[in-house]
Amino acid sequence: MTESPVSQPDLDLDQVIACHGCDLLLENLEPEPGARLCCPRCGEIVKTRKIDSINRTLAFTFSGLMLYPFAMFEPIMTLDTMGLRNQGNIFSCMTNTWHSGYGFVAIIVGLTSVFFPLAKLLLLFLVALQLKQGRSTPTLARLMRIYVHLDEWGMLEVFMIGLLVTIIKIHHLAHIHYDVGFFCFIGLLVMALGSSLMLDKEEFWKRIEHGKT
Ligand SMILES: [Zn+2]
Structure with missing residues (x-):
């Protein structure tokens, strides 16, 4: 008795998608804008x-980039304790930490709260602008890839939590005046989060790949 080889149907990888939860292969349907495709198994x-x-x-990245210099270099708050006034911005927080001998902490704060948030906004703005204009170049794919890698490293929200903890701890000891930088920082945080939420990575990659608008 001879066994005939089992013929495999041709599988077009663009037509299927794997569920991230249970690896079930599903038909790669295109949901309507605002809709979701859910796994029937998990x-x-x-x-x-x-x-x-x-x-x-x-829109979100452009607004974030406009707010960025004010959020970084304008004073966040002024502390008033028994006639002594102390003022600081995010950039000076980093440099003061460095001069206090905590070089490693200053570098981490600088990267996660100053450099990476700017790089993320700038990269996403450039990619979205090019796609809006209908351009797609190999450089665009490279910029998008760098953005995806940096995505987990911009931590403005962690800095904000630190700021709120500081405010809660010291508001009994000193009078706090909130300055322009504080409100710009909240605005920057909202714009950065908004740009991440509005980003449809799959659509961006598809347009980069096919160079269409
Ligand atoms: Zn599943």
């Missing part, structure tokens, strides 16, 4: 289609 969200992702990402 309920994991497999794909989410964001509404007007490029324009919204562009």
Whole structure:
């Protein structure tokens, strides 16, 4: 008795998508803008289609970039203790930490709260702007890849939590005046989070790959 080889149907990889939760292969359907594709086996969200992702990402990143210099270099707050006034901004927080002998902490704060948030906003703005104009070059794919790698390293929200803890701890000891930098920093935080939420990575990658708008 001879065994005939089992013929494998041709599988077009663009037509299937694997569930991140249970690895079930699903038909790669394109959900309507604002809708989600969920796994029928484990309920994991497999794909989410964001509404007007490029324009919204562009708007949030542009607003974030406008707020960035004020959030970094304008004073965040003034502490008033028995006639002594002390004022500081985020950039001076980093340099003061460095001069106090905590070089490693200053570098981590500088990277996660100053450099990476700027790099993320700038990269995403450039990619969204190019896609909006209908351009797609190999450089664009490289910029998007760098953004994806940096995505986990911008930690403005962690700095904000640190700031709130400091305010709660010292508000009994000193009178706190909130300055322009504080409100710009909150604005920057909202814009940075908004740009991440509005970004539809799959749509961005698809447009970069096919060079279409
Ligand atoms: Zn699943």
